[in-house]
């Protein structure tokens with residue numbers, strides 16, 4: 476019997492940590508990202524630029540064509556891929572960049588979640604969606620309007636879908652997870668932002684200098700354990716630093 480995880484951005488950073496963790500524990504792992512890494516033999520990798528939102532549904536249909544619902548006990552969609560976006564005050568953001576980040580961080584997870592729920596409607600196994608959100612959903616940072624507002628949107632999506640699904644027979648369960656400050660390319664990008672574009676940059680340089688970043692492996696291990704011990708409750712917005 477199969478346990479399946481579909482994860483966006485399972486080729487790098489936190490997503491790779493999660494992919495490794497679930498694979499190690501016997502899950503079939505499917506990753507969606509722009510680039511492929513041939514060394515990740517254990518992942519089935521699909522190339523899809525999530526900013527091109529009209530291609531997402533077909534990618535999911537293609538992925539699902541290789542599944543057998545009668546042989547599956549667990550299926551989880553992890554909306555993990557994310558983009559920090561252009562870091563600058565709003566009047567300095569170009570419409571094309573606004574579109575790009577909102578597409579990757581918010582429209583894509585909405586489409587992926589919609590498609591996932593549609594395609595698993597008649598599946599009787601355990602069905603979950605994990606949204607990798609951020610403390611930025613509730614803490615406004617100057618120059619992060621795209622990132623903060625897209626993460627706030629993800630949390631509201633979690634709340635709405637949890638209500639829609641909670642009374643259904645075999646509905647899906649959905650949570651938002653704040654992973655903390657994780658040592659990935661995204662944090663490198665944050666630290667490399669010029670101070671004139673991002674007033675709080677020194678704070679992030681200091682987190683790094685003082686060894687306060689979490690490793691993707693440790694964060695992934697924590698999320699996995701919360702999952703398998705049944706601690707992730709439908710509709711929950713969870714900061715893993717508080718558990």
Ligand SMILES: NC(=O)c1ccc[n+]([C@@H]2O[C@H](COP(=O)([O-])OP(=O)(O)OC[C@H]3O[C@@H](n4cnc5c(N)ncnc54)[C@H](OP(=O)(O)O)[C@@H]3O)[C@@H](O)[C@H]2O)c1
Pocket residue numbers: 483484485486487488489490507508509510511523524525526554555556557558579607608609610653654655656657658659660661662
């Ligand atoms: N790092 C942190 O401190 C931190 C804190 C809070 C929340 N988070 C959240 O954690 C999640 C993972 O972030 P990370 O730190 O691991 O970032 P990362 O190292 O920059 O990785 C981003 C991942 O997303 C994929 N991705 C980016 N743009 C994409 C696109 N247009 N289409 C398809 N895939 C795309 C990338 O793959 P490709 O480049 O191959 O497309 C990569 O796998 C994000 O949602 C982020 O907001 C991170």
